[in-house]
Amino acid sequence: MGTSSQQRTGGIRTGARPTAPLRPSRRLITTVAVVVLLIAGIALANRGGASSGTPEAAVDPMSVEIPHSSEGAQSAAAKMAAVLGSEKMFDPIRRGDIIQRIVVPEQRLAVQKAVDADYTTAFNAKLGLDENGKPPAGATFVSRSMPAGVTVRHYDSREATIDVWCAGLLGLTGKGAPKELPVTTSWFTQTLTVRWTDEGWRLAEFTQQDGPEPGAGEYGQAPQL
Template sequence: MSLGDDTGRTRTRLPEAGGDPYGGARRNGRSSSRSLVTVVGVVVLLIAAIAFANRGGGDSDAEEGGDSPKAAATAPTGEKPIASGFAHDRQGAESAAANYSVVLGSAEMFDKEQRRDIVTAVFTPDVAAARQGDLDAAYSNQEFLANIGLDKSGKAPAGQTFVSRVVPVGTKATAFSANEATVEVWYTSLFGLSGEGSTNPVTESWYTTTYQLQWIDNDWKVVDFQQKDGPVPVGRDQKASTADDMTKAVEEYGGFTYAR
């Protein structure tokens, strides 16, 4: 996630591994276990968590075993993997920002080919072309991948599932014209590895990202964004799910293509 500095450059906030084992007490979203990995000059929305894990289940045929749920693909549901064709109005700009939060915060961003498709679809052409190399370097950083428990290819260890999903809670357009819009997206995110033996269990965080959008080629595209923590709600005293329950949830509940 990017944060501007006095030089006009963009800093990228990436999540780092850490946290209590599965089954422990609920963690605070502002826990000190989350730290910063700064990448100068990279425009990337890696939300410290949401949208799809990088493994899935079977097809959409009839389920086996009666009422037993069939594992659904954890790729987003919907006809298009990356939402597009938003209305040329204020609501369309808000919808674009919400949906771009989902795909930019997804586990697919850790796959080189899928990441390039996402960046091309989400950003304006000039921004996308200028940032692809920086993004490839950021997401292939071996120290960063190791810290979050992934191998050099961005894959989870055997028996574990990488979870990175963003769930938009609300949007607000703070500025709007025919060709430009500024939209704030408030969301919660899930990030970590589910499965037995995970040293980076799935945790939740809360953020607000402000997007600068431009109307180009008959659609809203991202020019830049800034992210900040919160608002963070008061947590309830709910016991954390077991590794097995979390893995089943990730496998059986697919993410969404269309967020709003």
């Protein structure tokens, strides 16, 4: 979600940031492309949060069949990263539904406890939301995680660990939005371990850390595109 430097976790595994090289020309292209994504995300939110795709896909990010391959695992991880950073996570009922849909059965309870410990009523209040994740009248709540690149840490036919580098939007917009809670941007990396099950790729563990930001630090910190 990229809201602070605090690491949010649905598992135990953590690790160092990826070290794949990123050439200057690619970095510039990435920055421009994600700025376009951020502008599009704000515009989308101001239209009331409408989304493309089928209604089924909007409810279940894993509803479209994803292949049993490295590319499939990367696609699944990116979809999971996006939904884990969405507005739905601030609503206890919708959050529970997401966990049931994307997490491996044996880890659902542990992941549910971990995310519930993060998404508290007090945390919602800091963002101007009620206990069910609803914004004030006349305002639209924006929470977007937009994958910009992935790095495969490990892959085999049973399990994969993948870094998903994301641009994030978080805040309130619209005529009724408090000026002190504007939509802000952030960069963060989710590390997701996905496991192949009878239902396809499902989430086993995840952690999140801030950064890296485009153009900041030494080359070699950002995930590959």
